[in-house]
Amino acid sequence: MATRDAEDLKIGEFVIDRNDERLYGPHGPVKLGNKAYCVLLALAERDGKLLTKDALFETVWDGMAVSESALTTTIRELRNALGDDSKTPTYVESVYGRGYRLLAPVENVPAGFRPDPMMSASAFENPAGNPPRVIVGRFKDEVVQQDHPFAADAIREEVLLGLSRFREIEVVAEQLDTIPPRDRHGRDYKLDATFLPDGEGVKIVARCKRLGDGRIVWAETVKLADTGMQMGVETIVRRIVGAALPALDQDLSLGLDQAGDTLFDRYLKAKRQSFEAHSAHDARQSMAKLEAIIDEQPSFALAYPPLVRLYNIDLGYNALGWSGPEQRQRALSLAKSGLAADRSHVHAYTVLGFCHLYNREFDQAEGCFDYAFERNPFNPSRLNEVAAGKVYLGDFDAAHRLIEQSKGIQPFADDPSHEDLGRLCLLEGDWDNADRNFRRIAIASIWSQLYAALCRLRFDKDEGADRMAAWKRRVHENWHRDERPGNERIFAWFEDHHPFKNGAGKVLIDAAQEAISEID
Structure with a gap:
C-alpha cells in the first residue's frame, strides 16, 4: 500500500489516522478490528476504484489461505462501524463476484485532523436499546504457531462468521484486550481462546466472560486433531459458537429485573x-x-x-x-x-x-426448515427446531442427523431434547428407547407426559392407564373454557398440534386415539 505519513484520509464523516491506525467518526473513535481497518485503508487508497478480492487477500491477509467468509465477515464489520447499508450503501459497494469499491469521496487532511463532534455520544445511543455485544478477542497461539501457523486466525475468522449469524447479538471483531463496557446493564462480553499443545495436536481453551466484572459465563476445552484439519475446524467452530451463546443468554436473564426500559429491555x-x-x-x-x-x-x-x-x-x-x-x-x-x-x-x-x-x-414448511439449517448450522436450538420439522414432514433420517449434530454442539441433553428424541423413537416403533428418553425428563410438558403414558401402556397397562388419566386431568384443568372437553374434542385438539405429512405420524396418532377414547 502507498503511504503518506504527513496526511490522514477523510472519508465522508470519518477520518483514518494512518499513523495511529485508528478510525474517527463525528462522535469520537470508532472501534474497528485490525482486518477491517486494513480493508478500509486499502479501499480509501484506491480512491473509488475497484479493489478485487484477490488483491485484498494478498495485502490484508498477506496471502494467507483463509475462506472467503473471512472477507465477508470483515466487510460486514466495516459496514456496521460506518453505519452503512449493504442494499443502499453510502460507503462500501459490493461488485458481485469481483470485489469492493469505496463510494464516498476521499480527501487528504492534515495529520491529527478530527471530525467535529455533532453532539455527545450518549445522544446517539440506540433509543431501542442495545443487544448483547460479543467482542471476539485475539486467539492466542504463540506456543503452537510454529507447527500450526494459521490455525488461530482461521478458526477466529470462522467463529466470527458463525457468531454473525445470530441476530440476537452484536458481534465485534477486536484486537484490544481491554474495552470499556458500553452500557450499565452488563450486556458486553468478551470471547477469546488460547491454543496449547496436546500431544501431536492442539487443544483450545475458549471462554466467554462479562466485560464489566470479568465473570466467566462459559469455558470449554476442545481439541484440534493433527490430522483432518478442516473437519477439526468445523467441529471446533460449532462447539465454540453453539455452546457459548446459550450460556450468554442464560447469564443475561439473571439481570433482567434490574434492566432498563428501552425497547430491547422490554423485549427481553x-x-x-x-x-x-x-x-x-x-x-x-x-x-x-x-x-x-x-x-x-x-x-x-x-x-x-x-x-x-x-x-x-x-x-x-x-x-x-x-x-x-x-x-x-x-x-x-x-x-x-x-x-x-x-x-x-x-x-x-x-x-x-x-x-x-x-x-x-x-x-x-420444508423450504423454510432447509433454509434455516443452511443459514445457521451452529445453533443447537435451531437444529432441534429443524429436526422437529423434519419429523412432522416424515424425514426421520434427517431428523436423527440433526439431533446428533445438535448433541455434538451441546452434548448435555435437556428436557426438550429428550422429548424430541423420544417422540422420534416412538414414531419409528422403538418403544424401549422412547420410554428411556421420557423417563429422563425432569419436568414433563403436556406432550411428553402423554408420550410417556403411551409408552407405559405398552409395558405396564395399569401404570399406563394411571398416567393417561393424570394427563387427561391436566388437559381438563388447563382447558381454555370452563366446559370439560370430551374425548373426541381432546383427540381433535391433539391431532391439530401434530401436523404430520402423509401419515408419517400413524404410530403415534393411532396409539393416542386408542388411549384417549378408552381411558378416563
Missing part, C-alpha cells in the same frame, strides 16, 4: 415471561407486551417469534384448545412480517416453517 422481559408463564393470565400479559413492541417498532424483528409461538400453541399451552383458525392465521401473518423485518434472522424461518405446518402447507 416479555420474551422471558412468555416462556416462563404458568397461567393464561401471565401468557396474555406477555402477549400484550410483545404486541405493543411490534406496534411501536414493526422493524424490531426479534419480538415476532415469541409472539407467534403464543398464538400457535395455546398461549404456551396455558389455555389448551385456544389456538384456532383465527389465531393460526394471525401467527402466520406475524411470522411473515417478522421475516420481512429481517431476512437474516434464522429463527424467523423456523417460526414460519411451523406456521406452514399448522396450516398443512408442507412444501412451504
Whole structure:
C-alpha cells in the first residue's frame, strides 16, 4: 500500500489516522478490528476504484489461505462501524463476484485532523436499546504457531462468521484486550481462546466472560486433531459458537429485573415471561407486551417469534384448545412480517416453517426448515427446531442427523431434547428407547407426559392407564373454557398440534386415539 505519513484520509464523516491506525467518526473513535481497518485503508487508497478480492487477500491477509467468509465477515464489520447499508450503501459497494469499491469521496487532511463532534455520544445511543455485544478477542497461539501457523486466525475468522449469524447479538471483531463496557446493564462480553499443545495436536481453551466484572459465563476445552484439519475446524467452530451463546443468554436473564426500559429491555422481559408463564393470565400479559413492541417498532424483528409461538400453541399451552383458525392465521401473518423485518434472522424461518405446518402447507414448511439449517448450522436450538420439522414432514433420517449434530454442539441433553428424541423413537416403533428418553425428563410438558403414558401402556397397562388419566386431568384443568372437553374434542385438539405429512405420524396418532377414547 502507498503511504503518506504527513496526511490522514477523510472519508465522508470519518477520518483514518494512518499513523495511529485508528478510525474517527463525528462522535469520537470508532472501534474497528485490525482486518477491517486494513480493508478500509486499502479501499480509501484506491480512491473509488475497484479493489478485487484477490488483491485484498494478498495485502490484508498477506496471502494467507483463509475462506472467503473471512472477507465477508470483515466487510460486514466495516459496514456496521460506518453505519452503512449493504442494499443502499453510502460507503462500501459490493461488485458481485469481483470485489469492493469505496463510494464516498476521499480527501487528504492534515495529520491529527478530527471530525467535529455533532453532539455527545450518549445522544446517539440506540433509543431501542442495545443487544448483547460479543467482542471476539485475539486467539492466542504463540506456543503452537510454529507447527500450526494459521490455525488461530482461521478458526477466529470462522467463529466470527458463525457468531454473525445470530441476530440476537452484536458481534465485534477486536484486537484490544481491554474495552470499556458500553452500557450499565452488563450486556458486553468478551470471547477469546488460547491454543496449547496436546500431544501431536492442539487443544483450545475458549471462554466467554462479562466485560464489566470479568465473570466467566462459559469455558470449554476442545481439541484440534493433527490430522483432518478442516473437519477439526468445523467441529471446533460449532462447539465454540453453539455452546457459548446459550450460556450468554442464560447469564443475561439473571439481570433482567434490574434492566432498563428501552425497547430491547422490554423485549427481553416479555420474551422471558412468555416462556416462563404458568397461567393464561401471565401468557396474555406477555402477549400484550410483545404486541405493543411490534406496534411501536414493526422493524424490531426479534419480538415476532415469541409472539407467534403464543398464538400457535395455546398461549404456551396455558389455555389448551385456544389456538384456532383465527389465531393460526394471525401467527402466520406475524411470522411473515417478522421475516420481512429481517431476512437474516434464522429463527424467523423456523417460526414460519411451523406456521406452514399448522396450516398443512408442507412444501412451504420444508423450504423454510432447509433454509434455516443452511443459514445457521451452529445453533443447537435451531437444529432441534429443524429436526422437529423434519419429523412432522416424515424425514426421520434427517431428523436423527440433526439431533446428533445438535448433541455434538451441546452434548448435555435437556428436557426438550429428550422429548424430541423420544417422540422420534416412538414414531419409528422403538418403544424401549422412547420410554428411556421420557423417563429422563425432569419436568414433563403436556406432550411428553402423554408420550410417556403411551409408552407405559405398552409395558405396564395399569401404570399406563394411571398416567393417561393424570394427563387427561391436566388437559381438563388447563382447558381454555370452563366446559370439560370430551374425548373426541381432546383427540381433535391433539391431532391439530401434530401436523404430520402423509401419515408419517400413524404410530403415534393411532396409539393416542386408542388411549384417549378408552381411558378416563
